[in-house]
Amino acid sequence: NHNESSNTKGLKLPPGSMGWPVIGDTIPFRKEHKCISLGDYLEGRVQKYGKIFRTHLFGHPTVVSTDAELNRFVFMNDEKLFEPFFPKSVADILGEHSMLVITGDIHRSVKSLASSFLGVPRLRNYFLKDIEQFITEAFNTWEDDVPFPIKEQTSKVTFKLIVKNILSMKPEDPRSEEMWKLFATFMKGLVAIPIDLPITKRGKAVRARKRILAIIKEMMEERIHKKEAGTDEIGDADILGYCLENSKQDAEQFGDLMLGILFGGHETSATAMTMSVYFLSDCPRAVEQLREEYQQIASKKKQRGEPAALTWEDYRQMEFSQCVISETLRLGNIIKTVHRRAKVDIQFKGYDIPRGWQVIPILTASHLDSEVYEKPLIFNPWRWQEALPAGNTARLDNYMPFGLGLRNCAGLELAKMEMVIFLYHFVLNFDWKMLNADPPVVSSIPEFTNGLPITVRRLSPVQAN
Numbered sequence: 455n456h457n458e459s460s461n462t463k464g465l466k467l468p469p470g471s472m473g474w475p476v477i478g479d480t481i482p483f484r485k486e487h488k489c490i491s492l493g494d495y496l497e498g499r500v501q502k503y504g505k506i507f508r509t510h511l512f513g514h515p516t517v518v519s520t521d522a523e524l525n526r527f528v529f530m531n532d533e534k535l536f537e538p539f540f541p542k543s544v545a546d547i548l549g550e551h552s553m554l555v556i557t558g559d560i561h562r563s564v565k566s567l568a569s570s571f572l573g574v575p576r577l578r579n580y581f582l583k584d585i586e587q588f589i590t591e592a593f594n595t596w597e598d599d600v601p602f603p604i605k606e607q608t609s610k611v612t613f614k615l616i617v618k619n620i621l622s623m624k625p626e627d628p629r630s631e632e633m634w635k636l637f638a639t640f641m642k643g644l645v646a647i648p649i650d651l652p653i654t655k656r657g658k659a660v661r662a663r664k665r666i667l668a669i670i671k672e673m674m675e676e677r678i679h680k681k682e683a684g685t686d687e688i689g690d691a692d693i694l695g696y697c698l699e700n701s702k703q704d705a706e707q708f709g710d711l712m713l714g715i716l717f718g719g720h721e722t723s724a725t726a727m728t729m730s731v732y733f734l735s736d737c738p739r740a741v742e743q744l745r746e747e748y749q750q751i752a753s754k755k756k757q758r759g760e761p762a763a764l765t766w767e768d769y770r771q772m773e774f775s776q777c778v779i780s781e782t783l784r785l786g787n788i789i790k791t792v793h794r795r796a797k798v799d800i801q802f803k804g805y806d807i808p809r810g811w812q813v814i815p816i817l818t819a820s821h822l823d824s825e826v827y828e829k830p831l832i833f834n835p836w837r838w839q840e841a842l843p844a845g846n847t848a849r850l851d852n853y854m855p856f857g858l859g860l861r862n863c864a865g866l867e868l869a870k871m872e873m874v875i876f877l878y879h880f881v882l883n884f885d886w887k888m889l890n891a892d893p894p895v896v897s898s899i900p901e902f903t904n905g906l907p908i909t910v911r912r913l914s915p916v917q918a919n
């Protein structure tokens with residue numbers, strides 16, 4: 455067989471078929487489908503072959519896993535048995551120093567830098583204030599009953615937040631607008647390519663990447679210069695300053711790290727916020743309960759004579775919000791797959807996964823599995839309030855929207871906080887309506903074709919009682 459090298463003889467590979475020469479099943483695998491489903495391709499394969507099957511994707515023999523245990527096994531054995539593996543075209547655009555690509559000690563040290571930069575002390579002292587500011591600035595531009603796509607707004611908020619916190623780039627800096635456009639081009643190139651062909655979108659994305667890195671380098675040099683002159687007022691408040699003080703990364707490595715944080719932290723959390731609006735629009739009972747939670751917090755603050763700005767302690771009290779977010783991430787599946795390769799020959803559940811084979815865990819699968827979640831296609835934030843029956847941890851064990859283990863999401867606490875702060879201001883200040891059904895579709899990351907158009911009506915401010 456063209457796709458299976460002779461060294462797989464005698465092995466018990468997972469069942470499957472390798473599809474067309476070279477491209478294999480890449481096209482049906484990447485075909486857009488309704489976000490709240492596995493899509494026809496995966497559903498068909500799972501029905502035919504079971505939860506673990508073999509195929510050929512992006513030019514490589516591949517094991518696709520919709521099996522939560524194998525997915526967890528992959529995450530828990532990252533580095534030891536598995537390593538990141540992207541289609542070459544994607545790896546080229548991400549950059550050779552990208553956090554998603556690097557391994558071993560280098561990954562560990564960059565990860566610890568990113569995690570401490572995105573850890574609780576900074577969320578509390580910097581990010582919380584900034585998120586509130588950018589969200590309320592955006593909300594102030596909204597007019598009653600004038601339709602607009604909410605995704606565009608969440609996207610601007612998360613972009614401003616990241617750009618400010620990695621580079622201290624001011625919104626009025628002309629390079630900020632340029633970065634916004636460059637980044638959109640970069641993203642299109644990244645998600646558009648199913649196989650490694652030098653097509654236009656990719657060429658544009660490669661050029662966008664170069665220009666973004668040039669801007670980052672320029673800003674890095676400006677900062678070093680200011681530090682030497684003693685005129686730097688930012689210090690380690692952004693990741694640029696933080697890295698200059700805490701690590702010895704060169705411009706190239708630093709550029710890829712920042713691009714990675716931009717890439718990891720911008721569209722994902724904007725999509726997640728938009729997704730919460732989408733689900734809540736059809737769940738008025740949850741909106742009511744959120745509103746109660748927020749009104750209580752707002753009026754207590756007022757009674758205590760505190761400023762309206764939220765504190766970390768306020769945020770930590772928003773318990774039902776956390777349920778809404780867990781449910782949004784479960785059903786919304788912002789990241790459908792991760793990309794790995796077997797470093798050694800591996801056996802799992804009686805199957806052989808040969809060294810060098812690509813392994814693609816489908817994170818969506820367990821999230822929509824009726825054996826794990828009762829009525830999995832229903833948005834039910836209350837399921838996260840119910841105590842688990844003794845000994846039954848399936849609901850938690852099989853929940854992995856942020857990945858797990860060594861390579862888990864460095865920004866997960868930030869992402870959750872962004873979502874909650876957004877909901878606080880959105881639900882407290884507005885009634886809204888979705889205009890026409892714009893259900894999210896997914897090929898790599900969920901998209902709302904029309905950006906989820908809504909109209910809003912501003913509510914009167916909360917009174918302390």
Ligand code: HEM
Nearest residue numbers: 553718719722723726788789792856857861863864865869
């Ligand atoms: C709802 C929003 C988000 C979701 C669902 C999400 C999901 C994920 C997942 C599944 C991974 C693991 C990738 C893998 O195993 O290969 C990951 C990694 C990562 N994420 Fe997120 N993410 C979100 C938001 C963010 C934010 C806000 C940031 C930063 C500002 C961020 C930064 C990162 C970074 C740097 C990595 C790489 C970690 C590593 O390689 O060790 N993410 N994310």
